[in-house]
Amino acid sequence: xxxxxxxxxxxxxxxxxxxxxxxxxxxxxxxxxxxxxxxxxxxxxxxxxxxxxxxxxxxxxxxxxxxxxxxxxxxxxxxxxxxxxxxxxxxxxxxxxxxxxxxxxxxxxxxxxxxxxxxxxxxxxxxxxxxxxxxxxxxxxxxxxxxxxxxxxxxxxxxxxxxxxxxxxxxxxxxxxxxxxxxxxxxxxxxxxxxxxxxxxxxxxxxxxxxxxxxxxxxxxxxxxxxxxxxxxxxxxxxxxxxxxxx
Numbered sequence: 001x002x003x004x005x006x007x008x009x010x011x012x013x014x015x016x017x018x019x020x021x022x023x024x025x026x027x028x029x030x031x032x033x034x035x036x037x038x039x040x041x042x043x044x045x046x047x048x049x050x051x052x053x054x055x056x057x058x059x060x061x062x063x064x065x066x067x068x069x070x071x072x073x074x075x076x077x078x079x080x081x082x083x084x085x086x087x088x089x090x091x092x093x094x095x096x097x098x099x100x101x102x103x104x105x106x107x108x109x110x111x112x113x114x115x116x117x118x119x120x121x122x123x124x125x126x127x128x129x130x131x132x133x134x135x136x137x138x139x140x141x142x143x144x145x146x147x148x149x150x151x152x153x154x155x156x157x158x159x160x161x162x163x164x165x166x167x168x169x170x171x172x173x174x175x176x177x178x179x180x181x182x183x184x185x186x187x188x189x190x191x192x193x194x195x196x197x198x199x200x201x202x203x204x205x206x207x208x209x210x211x212x213x214x215x216x217x218x219x220x221x222x223x224x225x226x227x228x229x230x231x232x233x234x235x236x237x238x239x240x241x242x243x244x245x246x247x
Contacts, residue, residue: 003033011038013158018117020044020066022140024217027147036148038158040140043069043117046124049132060204060211066113075120082109130166131174137161142179142226146212149181149219175228180236182223188243189213192223199242207235 009015010029019025021044022037029035047064051057067083070076086109090096097106128136138161145154160177167173184192193200193213204211209227214220223239225232 003029003035007033007035010035011158013039015039016041016121018043018121020069020117021063021143023143023146023212026144030148036157037144038141040144041121041125041136042140042143043120043124045139045143046128046136047075049135050124050127053127053129053132060201069120070116075123076116078116080112082112085109130164134161134164134167134174135177138177139226142177145179146224146226147214147219149222154179175230177227178229178232180225180232182225182236182239184221184223185243186221189221191242192239194242203235203238203242206238207231209235211235211239 010017017037017040019040019042022040022042026037026040029037043066044063047069048058064072067080070078070080082105086096086105099106102110125133141158141160145157148154148157150156163173163176191199194202200211200213207227209225209231212224212226214222214224225235225239227235
């Protein structure tokens with residue numbers, strides 16, 4: 001009842017939701033409560049954009065964790081040891097968060113998951129320029145959709161943010177960004193990933209796009225690609241090539 005009561009705010013275009021790596025949160029809200037998470041400022045995306053804006057490169061799978069973000073002195077500079085403790089408990093018992101009443105550790109961990117997000121939000125948005133702010137907005141929207149697979153190509157989801165006129169006028173307008181969901185035939189995911197992940201890493205390094213796999217949490221038979229249209233199409237072609245039966 002409480003989550004459903006929050007649905008108007010979670011789906012609102014006028015209320016900004018600050019989340020670190022919103023993909024799985026959005027998936028849970030969508031499939032458990034029919035909520036289409038909208039207007040998210042994702043601090044994981046923001047961190048990558050700031051690093052890129054300031055000329056620091058990262059490897060394709062180098063996504064900052066929330067614990068590491070909190071520890072970064074540029075944004076918060078605090079340790080969050082209890083998060084690691086909870087992760088261990090969650091791996092041991094996936095139903096950890098379903099138990100009631102909440103233990104003192106659970107209450108502290110839940111509160112600390114959100115306590116510093118607004119502070120980090122203000123620190124990050126002050127660093128972003130107009131171009132990277134647009135990327136933050138559109139990639140946040142694509143992250144929200146990512147694992148929420150449906151049969152209508154997200155037609156009932158809110159529209160993606162358009163490119164601002166001010167960015168169109170400078171002659172260097174950013175390319176449209178999209179999400180592509182690629183179905184992997186049975187038995188072919190190993191061809192996509194390769195030995196010790198070598199194949200998928202090679203494709204990621206060749207394309208300026210994010211390539212995500214559902215893994216053990218699912219969906220297990222799909223690959224999700226987020227990025228500029230041409231880079232997404234390039235990644236699609238390379239992935240389809242790996243799925244071809246070479247025997």
